[in-house]
Amino acid sequence: MTVRHLLDVDDLTDDELAHVLSLSAHTGPLSILNGKGVALLFEKPSTRTRNATEMAVVQLGGHPISLTQGETGLGTRETVEDVARTLACFHAAIGARVFKHETLERMVAVSPVPIINLLSDHAHPLQALADLLTIHQEFGELEGKTVAWVGDGNNVARSLALAALKSGMHVRIATPPGYELEGVDGIEATHDPAAAVDGADAVATDVWASMGQEDEANQRRRDFAGFMVDEGLMDKSAAHGIFLHCLPAHRGEEVSAGVIDGERSRVWAQAANRLDAARALMWWLFTEGYR
Numbered sequence: 001m002t003v004r005h006l007l008d009v010d011d012l013t014d015d016e017l018a019h020v021l022s023l024s025a026h027t028g029p030l031s032i033l034n035g036k037g038v039a040l041l042f043e044k045p046s047t048r049t050r051n052a053t054e055m056a057v058v059q060l061g062g063h064p065i066s067l068t069q070g071e072t073g074l075g076t077r078e079t080v081e082d083v084a085r086t087l088a089c090f091h092a093a094i095g096a097r098v099f100k101h102e103t104l105e106r107m108v109a110v111s112p113v114p115i116i117n118l119l120s121d122h123a124h125p126l127q128a129l130a131d132l133l134t135i136h137q138e139f140g141e142l143e144g145k146t147v148a149w150v151g152d153g154n155n156v157a158r159s160l161a162l163a164a165l166k167s168g169m170h171v172r173i174a175t176p177p178g179y180e181l182e183g184v185d186g187i188e189a190t191h192d193p194a195a196a197v198d199g200a201d202a203v204a205t206d207v208w209a210s211m212g213q214e215d216e217a218n219q220r221r222r223d224f225a226g227f228m229v230d231e232g233l234m235d236k237s238a239a240h241g242i243f244l245h246c247l248p249a250h251r252g253e254e255v256s257a258g259v260i261d262g263e264r265s266r267v268w269a270q271a272a273n274r275l276d277a278a279r280a281l282m283w284w285l286f287t288e289g290y291r
Contacts, residue, residue, distance in 0.1 A: 004289040005108050005115040006281060007101070008123035009163040016284075017166050023280035024133045024273070032286050033062025036092040040066045040118070041083075043074060043098045048247060049118050049126070052274035053095055059279055060286075062092065074098075080106040088113045093282065114285050121155055127246050128159035129277035132167060134270040135202050138242055143168030148200035148237070150174045150193045150229050151254055152220075153181030156206045156246050161187050172196040176223045193227055200237045204244040205229050205254045221253065230256040234264060242266045 009017060038057045042050065050066055057064035074083050084107040087094050093114040096104060101122035107115045117125055136142055147164050149157045153175045161171045161184045172188040173181050174196035180189060190196050197203050208224045209217040234243060243255075243265045251257040260267060 003112060003114055004285055005111075006125055006285070007104050007108065007115070007117045007120075009125045009128050009159055009166065011125075012166075014166045016289075017163065019288075020129065020277075020280050020284050021132055021136065021167075023284055024129060024276040025136070030059075030283060031061035032283060033057060033060040033092060035061075037063045037065055037090055038282070039087040039091040039094045040064055041072060041074065041087070041094065041096040041098075042066060042118075043069045043096070043103070044119065046097055046118070048271055048274050049097055052126070053118060053278045055275050056278035056282055059275075060282060065091070075103065081110045083107075084111045084115070093285065114289075116281065116285075119155070123159045124156045124246070125159050125163075126274065126277050126281065127156055128163040129281065130270055130273040131160050131204065131244055131246075132163050133273045133277055134244060134266050135169075135242070137269065137273075138266065139201060139240075144170075145201040146170040146172065146199065147202045147204060148172045148174065148196040149181075149204050150196060150233070151205045151224065151227055152179050152208060152210075154206060154210060157181050157204075158184060160204060172200065174227070176227060179223065193229075193233055194236055197229075197233055197236045197241075200241055202242050202244055203229060203234060203237050204246075206246055207248065207250055208254050224254070228252075228254060228256060229259055231258050231262075234259055244270055247271060 040053050054064040072083050080103050088111050095116040095118045097118035098120050101120040104117050104120055117123055147169055164171045165186045174190050174193040177191055208220045243259050245267045249255055249260055
């Protein structure tokens with residue numbers, strides 16, 4: 001049997017993605033990780049990712065151990081490969097939230113246990129699973145629905161676009177010039193937020209400057225002028241349109257307080273779905289995810 005890893009949603013076939021999403025909605029606590037550990041490595045700090053993945057491991061009967069960069073010295077005190085080999089001695093899987101996607105690829109190259117991307121500069125697959133689960137909960141289906149992304153064509157946008165396209169959805173991405181989402185075929189790309197949001201079933205965004213981009217924050221605020229998702233922009237979506245944000249949010253920058261705290265916002269359901277998505281993904285990896 002071949003060990004499966006999840007570095008982005010395109011590591012799953014269309015059918016596998018649909019199945020994991022169905023498990024997210026229905027799989028309850030199981031004991032498939034009874035007596036086993038899962039290492040959760042955080043180069044970048046996290047609130048939702050750490051809580052969601054730790055509790056997912058617990059609900060599957062396992063023991064999560066979260067490790068910071070200061071504890072592992074990933075790539076400094078010890079090579080990435082040696083850290084992965086060491087953690088695999090003790091754990092059934094390794095989840096890692098890292099700055100560079102290459103770090104995950106180096107782990108995959110040597111790890112005898114599954115590597116799960118908890119976030120990299122290239123992708124955020126567990127967030128995408130939670131996003132689609134939230135949309136499915138709202139509308140009962142994904143195929144034919146339209147999701148509009150407004151903001152940076154970043155890692156979160158990439159994984160959401162890939163997952164949505166694999167699920168038969170339409171994807172529109174509105175970014176300022178120079179911030180386009182690259183490497184994803186099948187999206188409708190524009191520099192006009194209103195055109196992207198027009199009639200959309202779900203509108204999603206993210207912070208303009210992510211962790212590690214603090215030095216760019218002032219320039220990005222200038223570049224993203226006009227890309228705030230406010231009440232006027234949301235009014236261009238479908239009458240039933242919902243708002244999504246992976247959090248943390250900066251009210252008054254990428255989203256207005258009236259939108260994120262308003263009746264069309266589903267950000268807290270979306271955050272809660274991070275747990276369901278992580279639990280389902282790990283359950284699938286350990287029960288069906290073999291080739």
